Amino acid sequence: MSSATRTFDPVELEILWQSLISTVNEQARALQRAAFSPIVREAGDLANAVFDRRGRMVAQAVTGTPGHINSLALGAAAMLEEYPVDSLVPGDVLITNDPYKTAGQLLDVTVLVPAWRTPAAGSKPRLIALFGSTIHHTDVGGYGIGAGGRDCFEEGLWIPICKLMAGDGSGGSERNGDVWKFILSNVRQPDHMAGDLHAQMASGEVGAQRLATLCDTHGLDDIEDLADEIIERSEAATRATIRELDAGTHDASAVLDLADGSTVDIVCSMTVDPDAGEIIVDYEGSSDASPWGINVVRNYTHAYTTFTVRSVLNPDIPNNHGSLAPIRMRAPEGSVVHAVPPQPGTARHVVGMFLPNALLKALAQVKPDGAMAEGAGAVWTMQINGHHEDGSPFITAMFTYAGGVGARASKPGLDACSYPTGVSAVPIEVVEASAPVRFLRKALRPGSGGAGAQPGGLGQVIEFEVDTARPWQLNAVTSRLTEPPQGIFGGEPGASGSFQVNGEPVTTQTRITLQPGDSVRLELPGGGGYGEPGVPGDGEDRGLLATR
Structure with a gap:
């Protein structure tokens, strides 16, 4: 890799950006075509994104849900804390469904496929990016879909961050046999689980191949300088949008009722800080965690918080690490919007997808025409x-x-x-x-x-x-x-x-x-x-x- 920082003129940057979006969109299409689960294949209940070596989300596929995509943005970084990029070798593939580090429920499985590049003949392959995917699997054992599980252990199989595939030292890849046995022995439809895991890995390989073509076409050894440019511009544009707003704190709330007659209060306080170019959303005062599996982990609350703010203020800014950074979120631990182990959350979407109803009321006080x-x-x-x-x-x-x-x-x-x-x-x-x-x-x-x-x-x-x-x-x-x-x-x-x-x-x-x-x-x-x-x-x- 050259030590010189590469710069990009506006035309070249736009071409590279559109090529990167096409790459992750093709990754998503490959995943949908290969998936066994109808909720992935037909409904698009998934997320695909590309990350740089530092675990920062650079670009996401258009197809996918905000809850998955923005949770994946944080989950990939957690996976790389467990397995730093310099510890990985060609052929390694990472997996987890840890609900408290990824998307909040055990049915959502995240797979991370590294992309490698050999800049010059005789040199060692170097990890230049990672392609991540999160999809809703048909089954992970346990209680199954629904809110009836009373803790995360009852809800299903917990897959810690580990290697699904391991490099064999010669550029090839082998199954991590014990991991596969544990997973497939604890689900009701092992053929579906295996098929969807292979679909996730295959889609990551498609992304890696297309990224290699992009680098070849534009003479890039890696995407570090490109990622810096995209992320810095996205963050600057988001902060500039926030600086156009008046300073102030805006309170709002909404009440969600459930089938058993119980209710959940979502309380949010949104502070606009134009000087810093930041928005802080605080959920202090929201209901305590529920005994039912509707609790939302911090990642998922962050995902729908950032999505809601960005969709009102400036949805045209690319969604990546940079545009998410100026939107900060606070949620009290142990509340329904910040679940901690072993609080259950298989049906966390009930509360998570309801969050915008409260936050939009606060945003309406700032930007009525966008509410x-x-x-x-x-x-x-x-x-x-x-x-x-x-x-x-x-x-x-x-x-x-x-x-x-x-x-x-x-x-x-x-x-x-x-x-x-x-x-x-x-x-x-x-x-x-x-x-x-x-x-x-x-x-x-x-x-x-x-x-x-x-x-x-x-x-x-x-x-x-x-x-x-x-x-x-x-x-x-x-x-x-x-x-x-x-x-x-x-x-x-x-x-x-x-x-x-x-x-x-x-x-x-x-x-x-x-x-x-x-x-x-x-x-x-x-x-x-x-x-x-x-x-x-x-x-x-x-x-x-x-x-x-």
């Missing part, structure tokens, strides 16, 4: 398992449904859209093909969006049953069944949700056993309205859309 009314919050997740008539088992991968999004200053809320997570719904045909599930209805929910100058988005209605002669089990994670999504600036609330079996409300957070012929009905919440009904909002005249 939103409350939306449905977290997607509702389902997993079904049971036995066919011949006794053979079946289990679905997790499938999700979204409610309405809160209205914006100049646009109505989106209907049945997964905000803030961004995952797609697994098509009902895919679910029906994987298990004897029969969908009876899937439609928008008229009247569920809150009225306003801009109306909230509509929720949806789903009905299904399972075609089996034996009892079957449903793991469902729902929310907002009594507390509706609130409007903003005079907008009215959207409709709350409903979760019923045979017409009767379900009031439990745990797995339930159902009988042949039982029917499940889901009515997802609608988004809140923006502005007073009948008062024209900014932008186009919405006409009949003013009420939904």
Whole structure:
């Protein structure tokens, strides 16, 4: 590697940046094509990113969820603390699902694939980058999907930071046999687990190959100078955006209700410091950790905090180590937004995806035209398992449904859209093909969006049953069944949700056993309205859309 620092003119930098984005996007496409799990393949429940030697996220794929991507940004650094880059050799691959160091639940497995480059003939390969991926696996043993686990040990297999593959000393790679045995012996679908792990490794290799081509094309020995330039520019642009705001502290809160009637208070205080070019979000006063598996680890809280702030202030700035640095977050240990071992968190998305509802209220005091009314919050997740008539088992991968999004200053809320997570719904045909599930209805929910100058988005209605002669089990994670999504600036609330079996409300957070012929009905919440009904909002005249 040359000791001289390379500089880039604006045109060259833009070309290299777009090439880097194309590289991680191809990594993500390779992962989706190779994945076994429908929630990855069909819904995009994943994250892909490239990191420099210092463990700093340089670029992320467009496909993916904020919770995964921004947690991966911190998780990769934790993995490199355990295995510093200078200790790695060609062929090594790192793995973990440590929920407190990565994305907050054991089902999310992170794999880190180093990229190597030999600058000159006869020289040793040098690690120039790492390609990381986090995906939602079908199963990791234990309780499974849902909020019923009472500690992290009940929830499933914990994979510490370790080598999934080990270099053989000659540039090749060998399985870390004991690690593979432990993993595959503790999951219900070992073929799915193995297939998805291979998909993660293969996608990392695709990224490494494309990065080598980028370096060859542009005469780079490594990406250190390029990473510095991208990260420094992103940080400077983010700080400049914050410096345009008035100094001050803005308080907000939101209440999340759960199926069992309990509630979670999210309290945030957002301080704008233009002199430092920083925003500090403090969640002091939020609820203590729950006995149910809805607790959020610090990484995941940080992920949705930074996503929300950046999406309002300047979403066009690249998402990387630099643009995340000016947004600082505090959360009291042992609270529902900063879980510590062994507090459970398999269903941490219920709270994590709800966080923007509180933070957006604080941001509305700073930038009203960039704010939103409350939306449905977290997607509702389902997993079904049971036995066919011949006794053979079946289990679905997790499938999700979204409610309405809160209205914006100049646009109505989106209907049945997964905000803030961004995952797609697994098509009902895919679910029906994987298990004897029969969908009876899937439609928008008229009247569920809150009225306003801009109306909230509509929720949806789903009905299904399972075609089996034996009892079957449903793991469902729902929310907002009594507390509706609130409007903003005079907008009215959207409709709350409903979760019923045979017409009767379900009031439990745990797995339930159902009988042949039982029917499940889901009515997802609608988004809140923006502005007073009948008062024209900014932008186009919405006409009949003013009420939904």
